[in-house]
Amino acid sequence: MMSSSFNKFRVGISFVMMSIFYKSAVDSLSELSPQKYFSTLQPGKASLAYFCQADSPRTSIFLEELNEAVKPLQDYGISVAKVNCVKEETSRYCGKEKDLMKAYLFRGNILLREFPTDTLFDVNAIVAHVLFSLLFNEVKYITTLEDLQNIENALKGKANIAFSYVRAIGTPEHRAVMETAFVYGTTYKFVLTTETALLESIGTEDIENAHLYFFHCKQVLDLTEQCRRTLMEWPLTTLNIHRFIKTMEAPLVTEVAEDPQQVSTVHLQLGLPLVFIVSQQATYEADRRTAEWAAWRLLGKAGVLLLLRDSLEADIPQHANVVFRRAEEGVPVEFLVLHDVDLIISHVESNMHNEEIQEDEDEDMESPDMDIQDDEVAETVYRDRKRRLPLELTVELTEETFDETVVASDSIVLFYAGWQAVSMAFLQSYIDLAIKLKGTSTMLLTRVNCADWSDLCAKQNVTEFPVVKMYKEGKNPVSYTGMLGTEDLLKFIQLNRISCPVNITSVQEAEEYLSGELYKDLISYSSVSVLGLFSPNMTTAKEDFTEAGNYLKGCVITGIYSEEDVLILSNKYAATLPALLLARHKEGKIESIPLANSHAQDIVQIITNALLETFPEITVENLPIYLRLQKPLLILFSDGSINPQCKKAVLTLVKEKHLDSLTPCWLNLKNTPVGRGILQAYFNTLPPLPLLVVVSLHSGGQVFAFPSDQAITEQNLLLWLKKLEAGLESHITILPAGEWKPPLPAYDFLSMMDAAGSQQPTRRESECTKEMDAQENDKKHEDKSASRKEPIETLRIKHWNRSNWFKEGEKSFRHDNKEL
C-alpha cells in the first residue's frame, strides 16, 4: 500500500529529471579509444571514464557496476565511457600496469578527479562519488560541530539547511543525499558528515543508521536563536528525502473551510495523513496556537490544517474537535475527541505505524520472540544452572578410569553431555536416584560427560545423549530403555539385582517365589512374578525362556523351575508343560499359560501382554505401553481414587467382553494432575467428575463424553457404547490433526546476505572466488596493497621500475616510442 501511494510520486520525480536534464537514449556503457573519447568531450558536460587495457577481461564486477551506473548518471547529464587503451594510441590516463587502472571524472576536458576503482565499489558508490565531486559547492562536507554551527549561523535568516549523516561515503544513503542535492542544492544548503561524534553532539543516540535533519534557519532572525530542527524519521532513500523536503516546504498550518474529505494538500500526494483541528470563531486564537504546536511536532509526518467549523457546510459531529484523514483514498475520515496535543500526536503516530511500517513491524514483533527460549527442557535446565547438585554421589569416570571401574564392580553408567539440556535434566533425576540409593545398592552409579570424553563415548557406541548402560561382570553391557526418570531407573536397577530368570531349586522355594515372599523387597517394582515350568529334558524350551527372561530383565521378575518334581507344581496350577505361571501379587492370583513351541520372542510378547492390566490407572509413565494397543481409550477421569461403583461397572463390562475394542483405563487427577489439562482441552472448562470419555486417538481423533446426567452403571454404559458404535452419539470435540510446525521463524540469513550483497558489496572485487581464481585474486591483493601505503623502499623500486629501461615499461612503450 505504500507503493501504491508512491507510484504517483515516482512518476513525478522521473518527469522532473527528464525535463531538466539531458537524457540520452543510450544506456549501455560505450567503449571508445582514448582519442575518440577525448574528441567527444563537450565543454561544461561532465563525463566519467574508466581507462583500461584493451586486452583486459571484458567483464569484471567493476565493469558490471559501472554499466549499471550509466543510466542513473545519464539522468544527471553525465556520460560514462570505458576507454580502451589500445597499443597504437596511448594516453597518460592509461595506467602503467594492467591492474592499476583508474576512473577519471572530467568536466569538458578538464580533469576534476580520479578514482581508484576500489572506491567505486558498486553502483551506489559510483553515483555518490561522481555527484559528490560535481556538487562540491552545493554539498558541504564537515567534520566538527563547530563547522556545523558556523554554517548554521551564516545561514540564519537566509536559507534552510539539510544536514545529513551517513555511515560512509559511497553508501546507498550517501547516494540518496547526493541525488537529492542535485535537485535541491540551490534551494537549500546541504551539509554532510560521516562523523558519529558530530551526530551524537546534536543529540542522536542512534548512530547505526543514516540520518537527515532539516534545519529551519530561514525564519530565524535573531542570531542567538537556534534553528529549529526536524529529524526525518524514514530511511534515507532518494524518494523519502524528496518527500520529506516537500513537506518542509509546505505551509505549517493551512486554514480550510471545506469538507475534510475534499481537501487536498501536498501531504496527501506524498502519502501522509492530514490532521484537522476543528475551530470556531470563539476559540480561533487558541486553536491556531494548538494547530501550530501540533504542526511542528508532526512536521514530516502529517499535514495539519485548521478547519473552521463556522463557515463549513459539511456535517461534523458536534463533540469532535479533531478530524483525521488517512492518505489512502476511499477511507472515511475519523472524527475524534482529543483534548491534548500529545494525544493527537500519538494518534497520528500509531496510525503511521499501522500504515507504513507494517512490514517492519512483523519483524519487530518477531525478533525479540525468536530469542526467547520456548523449549521447556532447555529453559528449565538453564534456570536451574546455579544449583549445585551433589554430583559426588556418583562416580565420574574418565577415559583412564572407565575400563577398570566397570570391570571392578557392577556399574550403571550415565552418558551425558554437559551442554545438552535433555541429558542435564536427566542427570538431576540420576542424582536423585543416587540420593535414594545412598549406601544401599551394590550397583555403582557412575557417569561420563561425553563433552569431555567423546572418544570413550564413541567407543561405547554412544552417539546420542543421554544413554544409560549397565555393566555387569562378564556380560555385555545392557542399555536401559525405560523412562528417563528416577522411579523407572530405580526399578531397572533393583530388578537387575537378581539374575533373570532366577533359578528356583525346590517346590517350596517356588511357592515362596509365587507368593512374593522370596523377593519381598522387589515385588513393589514388578507387580507380576513369572515362573517358567519345564521338565528337565526340555532344553530348547528352557533356552528360549532364558533368553526371554534375559530380554525382560529389569522390567519383570522371571524365574525358572525344571527339577524332577516339576509335576507337583504343574498339577497344582493346572498347567501343561512347558508353561508359564504368572503371579499377580496385587490381585493375589496365579494363572498359567501353556508355552508349547513358543520362541523367545513369543514368550516376551506373552509376558509383556500379561503385564498389561485390564483396567489400569493410566499415568504419564504407563500411557505409551497402552497406546501400543492402537485402540480407542475409554478413560474414566476421577478426582482421587476411583469410585467403586464405576470400577465395578467397567470391570463387569470387561469381563463380559463388551470392551474388547477399547482400552479401558482410569485417570486419577491426584496422581496425574495434567489430566486437568486434558479435560480442559476436551471441555474447555473442568466438568464435574467422575467422567467417562472415549478418545479414538488412532482413528479420527473424536472425543465422546458419557452424558454427565446419567449414572455410570453397567447398563447405561453399555447402552451408550452401543450407540457410539452405531454412530448415534456425537462427539464433543475432535483432536487437532495438524503436524507440529516450527514454533517461530528463523533468521533468514540468506536474504540478509543478499540484501547486503546488493547494497554495499564492500570491495567485492577483492574476494576470493573459486579455487581457480585464488592466485589471481592474490595478485589483486598485492597490487592494491602496493597502491596504498608503501614503505619508502618499495616506492623507490617503483620509481626505478618506471624508468623506461625496465622490461615492463619497455614493453608498453616499444610501439609508440620507437626511439627508445
Next chain:
Amino acid sequence: MGLSAVARLWGPPGLLLTFALHPTLCLRPVQTSAPRHRDYCVLGAGPAGLQMAYFLQRAGRDYAVFERAPRPGSFFTRYPRHRKLISINKRHTGKANAEFNLRHDWNSLLSHDPRLLFRHYSRAYFPDAGDMVRYLGDFADRLGLHVLYNTTIAHVTLDKDRQAWNGHYFILTDQMGHAHQCSVLLVATGLSVPNQVDFPGSEYVEGYESVSVDPEDFEGQNVLILGRGNSAFETAENILGVTNFIHMLSRSRVRLSWATHYVGDLRAINNGLLDTYQLKSLDGLLESDLTDLAVVKDREGKFHITLKFFLEEGNQSADAVTLPQDDNDNFAMRVAYDRVIRCLGWNFDFSIFNKSLRLSSGGELSKKYPLVKASYESKGSRGLFVLGTASHSVDYRRSAGGFIHGFRYTVRAVHRLLEQRHHGVAWPSTKHPISQLTSSIVRRVNEASGLYQMFGVLADVVLLKENAMAFEYLEEFPTQMLAQLETITGRKARHGLFVINMEYGRNFSGPDKDVFFYDRSVGHTEDAWQSNFLHPVIYYYRHLPTEQEVRFRPADWALPRPTAIHHIVEDFLTDWTAPVGHILPLRRFLENCLDTDLRSFYAESCFLFALTHQKLPPFCQQGYLRTQGLMGTESLRRHGVESGLLRDYATVGRRREDGGRGLLGGSQAPGPPVQALDSNKEEL
C-alpha cells in the same frame, strides 16, 4: 665462496642422497618377470604416507609403503634447516576432549593409540624437527605399518588391463629394477625439489637447502635473501644479529598468516626481521620480480644486483655492467652483497612419473603441485591419488591441506572414498532420529577437529531420511565433491541434506587487511552472518547440488547457493553451546528447513499431547512413545512453571488462573486453545 660451491653440489635436486644409500636394502628379491601385486602402493613414508598406511592397515588392506630413506620422515631429518617446526604443539587446552584437543595439535597423526600423540614427544610449543623424525619412526613401528625402506621408486608407468580396478595397473620400478604392480597408487612424496628461478648470475646464489646455518659464517656481512616465505624469514631470523644488514627481495608482498588465516604465510614466530625493518634497523624488504633480476660478481667477489635488461645490452665484464645506481643514485639495492641466498620454496618431483600417467602440474595457480580433483585423485589417471603436502593445490592459500594438521583428515577422506569404491564399505555414518539433529550438529561443531582444521574443504553432511524423521550423519566430506556424494559415499541423499562447514567472515581475511579492527567481533545472533572469526555455517539443500551448481557457485561462496543458510554466531572461546545464543537459533533454523517442531518436552507434556492431539512432536514420538520420556524433577518443574512454559496442573481450576502461557496456550501448538478458566468456579 666455498659455500656457493656446496650450493652447486646440492643444486641438481633429486635422488642424490638415496642413491648413496640404496645398497642397504631389505627387499625380498623378486626375480620373476611377473611384478609383485599390491592393491595399494603408497609412495613415501612421510606423515601423509604413514597416515594412509595406518588407515589401510586398520581396514586390513593389501598395501605397502615405499620409502627411499632407511627411516620415515626423511624430509624432517634435514628440514627445516634451523630445526624449529612452526606447527604448534599445544599440550594443554584445559579440556579433556581428545577430539577437541586435536584442533590445537598440529603435529600428531590420527590413530587410536593415545600414546602416539605428539605432545608425548616434545614439550616445546614450536618443536624441534628431530622430535618429528622420532615421532614418525615410532608411529610406523608401534602400529606395525608395512613400509619398505631403502626402496627408491625410480619410475612409475601405467599398464592397461581391463581386469584392473581402474582399467590399468601402476607399475613401480625400484632402484634394483624390481617392478611392483599396484591397483591404486597413493603419492605422498611431498615437495622435494627446491624451487629455483633462472636469471643471469643465479649460479652465485646459495640455496636454503645448503646454506650454512651457523651465524658465525655471516658475521659482518651484507646479505640478500630472495623469497618471502617462512624459510626466508627463518634464515633471516637466524643471522639477524650478526649481519650488517639483511635485505629480502621477492615478487609478492609479505603476507602475514595472522592476517590471511593461512598457516603457510609468514608466521609471527619468524617475523623478527619485519620488526627490525619497521624499527629502522637497516634491515629491509623489497618487492620486485625475480625473473628480471641479474646478479653480477665484482673483483672482490661481492655481488651487485642489476637487471637482466642491462646484461642484454652488451657482453661487458662484470665490473663494466650498467648498474641501476648509475642512473638512479638512490637505488635501494645499490650496495654490494656478500651473499645472496635463495629461499623460494619447493616443488613436486614430477620426474619419476611416466607421461602416460598424465600427472601434470597445477598450472598457473600452483605450478609446484600436481593437478588433482577435489577428491585428491589425479585428473590424468584414475586410481592415482596425491596425498599430503603435494595435494595442497586443492586448498592452496585457503586451508590447511598442505600441512600435517590438515592432510591427516584429507587422507582419511581419501581412504573412506577408496573403501567405498573398491570394497563396498560405505562412508561411515551414524543414524539418529530427527530429535537428535540439533544435538548432533552442536556436538560436532564444538569438538570436531577435521572441520576446524580443514575449514572450507571438509564438511559434515546430514542426509535426511524420508519424511525427515531420521537422518544419517557423515563426517568430513570434501565439500567440492558434493555433487558426487552418492557415488563417493555409497549413501543416498534423496530427501535433502545439511552441510556443516566452518568459515571465516567473507571480508575478514586478506594480506592487507586489519584483522584487529575495532568492532570485529559479532555478538548478536541476528548478525551472525557477519561473524568474522571462524564459525560454523550450516547449509540446507532440498536436493543434492549438481556438478554445475558446485562449479559455478556464486563468487566467494564455499558451497553452491543453498535453500537456506545458518551462521552460528562466532564465539571467543569457540564454544558454541550457549542455550539461547547458539543452540536456540540453530534449532529454529533446522525447524524451519524441516517444517517441524524440534523442541524437547518433558514426559508430562508429551502425555498431554498424546491425549489431546492426533500427532505428536518428533521428540515425544521418538522418546516418550517409546517409553523413553524425560520425567524431570520437582525443581525443574518449578522452574518450568515460573518460566511460563509449564503449567502447574495441580492448581488448575482450584484458583483462578489468568490463562497464562500453558503448554498449549504458550507453545503455539496446533490444537484447541486452552481457555481462561473464568467460568468454572461454581463447578468445583
